[in-house]
Amino acid sequence: MHETAEPPVMIIDDEPHLRITAGQTLELAGYAPLPYPGAEAALAELGDDFPGVIVSDIRMPGMDGMALLREVRRRDPDLPVILITGHGDISTAVEAMREGAWDFLEKPFAAERLVEVVRRGVEKRRLSLENRRLRAELEAQQAAPGPRLVGRTPAIQRLAAMVQRISQVEADVLLFGETGAGKDLVARAIHERSPRGGHPFVAINCGAVPESTIESELFGHEKGAFTGAVERRIGKFEHANGGTVFLDEIESMPLALQVKLLRVLQDRSVERLGANVPVPLDIRVIAATKVDLKAAAEAGTFREDLYYRLDVVTLPIPPLRERREDIPLLFQHFAVVAANRSGLEAPPLDAAGTSALLAHDWPGNVRELRNLAERYVLLGAAFDYRLEALLAGAESDSGELALPQQVELFEKSLLDQALTRHRGRVSEACERLGLPRKTLYDKLKKYGLRPEDYRHSDAP
Template identity: 40%
Template sequence: MTVIAPAAGTPRVLIVDDESGMLDSLRILLKSEGFAPFTAHGGRQGIDTIDTLQPDIVLTDVRMPDVTGVQVLSHARQVDADLPVILMTAQATLQSAMQAVNEGAFYYIQKPFRNDELVAILRRAAEHRRLRVENHSLKEEIRRRDTCASGRPVGRSKSWMEVLRLAEMVAPTDSTVLITGESGTGKEVIARYIHELSARVDRSFLSINCGALPESLLESELFGHVKGAFTGAVKDKTGLFPAADRGTFFLDEIGETTPATQVKLLRVLQQREVIPVGATEPIAVNTRVLAATNRDLEEEIKRGAFRADLFYRLNVIAMHLPPLRQRAEDIPLLAASFLARSAEQRGEPQKVLAEDALEALLAYRWPGNVRELENALERAVILSSGNTIHVDALPERVTVRCAEPLVSERTPDTPTLEAIERAYIQWVLHTEGGNKSRAADLLGIDPSTLYRKLARYGDA
């Protein structure tokens, strides 16, 4: 059937019946009453048309030889729970009417019916549909607004804001995204943020660490298996790809997968189907894939450890997360966020950082990135008796400074502007005996600016 777009705001009504005469008469009636009628001959064609047309209302006969109207109703409810379905029958009984209502029918009308009676029911169904769609749109707008206002991953540095802007741009699409960055930079946080802003938000977000499982177990988890596929497979198992159907699947540390697994992942991305371990028939999946790695996959391709074709399938949208040492200005915000969450979980007043503790956090290089910062603050909350966290509550690795000299006699042959600035700051700190407050005054900058520069340089 050819689908012709109706005028804006005109309700699409799909008429399903196995009698051509009934289809023609209803089509003429509905068109004259301002509806956009479409017809399907029989229940099977009706089910197929629901998927392609996406109607606003379904009007279906109950008794049809191939697929019944109740089956059409059931399918319509699976596709769209808010889709009003009106059942028509020449043999109405109380039992069949109750079944229709229990199945979720909008109305149950007995043949023969008056034209004005049917049109009135259709108008009520159209109004019901309009209100449900508007309500859903309003809720979605509120959710998106609230997510952007309060659910945004924490940070205000330029590099982090660029990551968030890209995430918000790609979220409404179904494009595959490859998220790269060091361990602990928040790759899964960004993946969840993309899912929360997508049209798939009401469906599952599933994730797996590809490096945490051996190859045989990983394939079973990803694709599922059938009973008897291997020793211990005592029953069929649904894989995570089918389980995430119409949702989002996050493949963390995808660079750890073996070549054999990479071939199967490539098939999923190309064919949108999986074959469970031990099975012969593929299963279609509609799953958005987000992947992450802390490896340089292009280098892995050169070494022969990662497939180039899979990389290009994954790298449709590339996002690189900066390490925490390159966005030190986000540390106070992240710390406040972690402390607020800890207080809420523990049911206690929120603790605050003393100046010496914040100074230590800003000066540390954070090789474990945001995850390490969170763990350090969790420890500090436990070890601090009062409401203020001092430097002595932080882990020793954060507070013990590197013995690297403040001033080095060796300079590059062709120093950069940053190298000159760094050397000058080191010299001022040296002349002021390492006192950062006096050094900041002499340099003419705010102490927090000095802390950020030192954190970026990795100097203590």
């Protein structure tokens, strides 16, 4: 197969002048034409994950265009095939579209028409291959032990290497990073890659548990230990025996409780409230904080002895703005996850979308980026998939949307996706959405959608 930096386009036709003319047109438009006199010769050089599209005449000696289409669809259903039909041969064009052709060109066709159809096909192919690669990464992530740290920057690669190393060592860990930077993901990755991976991972947000009940939550209590203790309760530490305790926002833990936590860490045992017999613990403790604990200890808001006990291994989690090169990859990763979960597809990022991602400060870090990717998949159609509008939230007339408005936008985007996928064929859209025909028409009328507008849809 020819190697080229430009998007390649196979041109298959037994007429030399058409191959030459189409090739020159596409070359001027920035594509790499690959001419073939017949389908068999083209198929012999068609490798896996071909990055371009195929343009083929239907009427050819030997293997004709329809047979070529079926063979390409068998090998790779996502590879766009554009078929050239004779003038007025509408029935053949309809059959080709039913067989899965990306589009068709009717002779004679203008050069601009050829370039436009190829442009859309190449963009669709790029999206398909990118999604294929990301889905493969997701499958690899699911097969690998524990959550995966997505990114290619040196900062995230160093973090991934440290996580792998620390997971194999029995040591308590302190994670330091801003809100939303991924401290919980790192904690789970350490746990699941460690020999403790098959045992409980117990996460406790020290800032979310009421101070009046946090001691009982962590250490448990015996029946009658205090008013309302009508039965024995096993605390989080005891429940995690054999596994890992993750203490998030540990800077929020009351000072009085910090003393008891220090004793648990030193003795590796816990006493339930109202009990006199300690329960031995086999646990790893991972704590996380968004503040400088050493400064907090010096200020008297955090116990200094507990800080030094936790500071055996400290892992800093880089904020998203310090690894901007990872932002487009992370966004695509989260978008694929959301698309797989919802059954929707979203168009690929364009230059404006990538610029909007890179220009944003990301105060909410990875959590904010994940939420944006999910909105892009679920509600992006209502914003014309403009990331700058989704980020601002105010460039649309909707502004701050109430729940019913968000539900309507989501419903409209589902209808739009179904009609686009099935090129306005109502019966197939009904089947995909699980709706009776009348219900679908009522909803289309409500949102001003017309099936005929999707008969030659541009979207993949």
